[in-house]
Amino acid sequence: MAGKKTSTLLNVISGGNNRRFRFAELQSSLGLLLVESHPSLPESGAPTTNSIHPQSLAPLTPAAGGAAQPMGIPAASLAARSAVGAALAAVIAARAVRRRSLDGSGGAAGFVVMAIHLACGYRYGALMLTFFFTSSKATKIGADRKRRIEDDFKEGGQRNWIQVLANSLIATILVIILATMTGGQDQCLDSHESKVITGIIGGIIGHYCCCNGDTWSSELGVLSDEQPRLITTLKPVRKGTNGGVTLQGLLAATAGGLIIGLTFVFVGLLTVECSFDVALRQLLVIPISATAGLLGSLIDSVLGATLQFSGYCSVRKKVVSKRGPTVTKISGMTILDNDAVNAVSVLLTTALTAYACIRIF
Known part of the structure; x- marks a missing residue:
């Protein structure tokens, strides 16, 4: 036998x-x-x-009746992953503060969300780190030109805790829910297996595609030689105007989403097991992510053009986001600030990508 x-x-x-x-x-x-x-x-x-299922190949432990039962990630492995995640998050957060990518409050918030992501799954930690490292690099490109254009320019970015949470809170909640449902076991996108889990994973992907795509679009699009056009009217506007778009910025947004999708697929090869046909379908994440990056940037631009104020200050010679006696309005209402626009666009892109993944997978 x-x-x-x-x-x-x-x-x-x-x-x-x-x-x-x-x-x-x-x-x-x-x-x-x-x-x-x-x-x-x-x-x-x-x-x-x-x-x-992948869990069936996990260690077997005797249940109350004496029969062996499969379990998710062993407690010792979860503890080790959490410890590694916390250590790595501490090193990265401290380095980010030293390099002025984050301020003190941003470093503290970044440590917490990074540690949670890595503890819940290396693949989701990888998505967050890809967003953080690539967007931080994009922020520092062309710093001298941005200093002359941007009203809120800060050397290195120096993002605070509000900005960190605006770009990570929703995903942090989702990875906690996912880890609770799966016992920390990484999963494939497969609606036949679980629509809820597929939707949550899709939402996490969409979240970071939006964050990365919008950041790349803003940080690289402003360096374009072409004049931006307001997304709602297509009229030419000054650089730095909320809702202003350029071809270079839109391409950057697409690329920003694409790199998130590539990270998800590549790390998944190392962390998840699924049937061959399901594994092949995971490659669809790549075009979905590119689309989500572009979509998130477009949503952000529409919100910025309509619900976020932009005006030109004749004294500072810059586009500003607050009204004043020396400020001439360009577009938008004073309803949302930049962090709120980011949070709403992330929420919408997360929901749309989650739905798309449920339908596609």
Whole structure:
């Protein structure tokens, strides 16, 4: 019997007659071998091709009735991942404060959200870190030109706790919910398995596509030689006007979302197991992410053009976001500030991407 099971496993690995690698068959054969290594587990309880999950290959522990049951990530592994996440978050946050990417409050908030992301899953920590590192780099490009244009320019960015949470709070809540539901086990996007989990993962992806796309668009678009146009009227406006867009900025937004999608797929190759056909479909995350990056930037621009005030100060010779006796209005109402615009655009993009992933996957 043992020889037959071993032969089945080797046949799957080698491809058998079909010469095709099928994860489900491999996992099923591994399940049969697990029966031999756990005598207390009846052969009828072995995982099947139709019911196998990554958790089925996790360590088996005896339940109350004596039968072995699969569990998610072992407690020791979760503790180790949390410790690694906290240590890495502390190093990155301290470095960001030294380099003026974050101020003191931003560093504290950044440490908390980074540690939570990494503890809940390395892939979601990777998404946040990709956003943080690439957007921080984009902020520092062309600093001299931005100093002359931007009213709220700060050397290095120096984002505070409000800005950190505006760009990470929703995703932090989602990763906590996801880790609670899955026991810390990474999952594939698969609505047939769970629409809720697929929607949550899609929302996290959309969140960081919006954040990264909008930041890249703002930080790189302002350096374009072309004159921005207000997204609602297409009339030419001054650089720095909320809601002003350029082709370079829109392309940057698309690229910002794209890099998030690539990160999700690449890290997923190392952290998640799923059937071969489901694994192939994960590649759809890449075009979805590029679209989400562009969409998030467009939503941000529409909100900025309509609900956020922009005016030109004749004294400072800059576009400003507050009214004053020397300020001539360009566009928008004084309803939302920049952080609120970011938060609303992130929320909308998160919801839309979550829905899209449920439908597509």
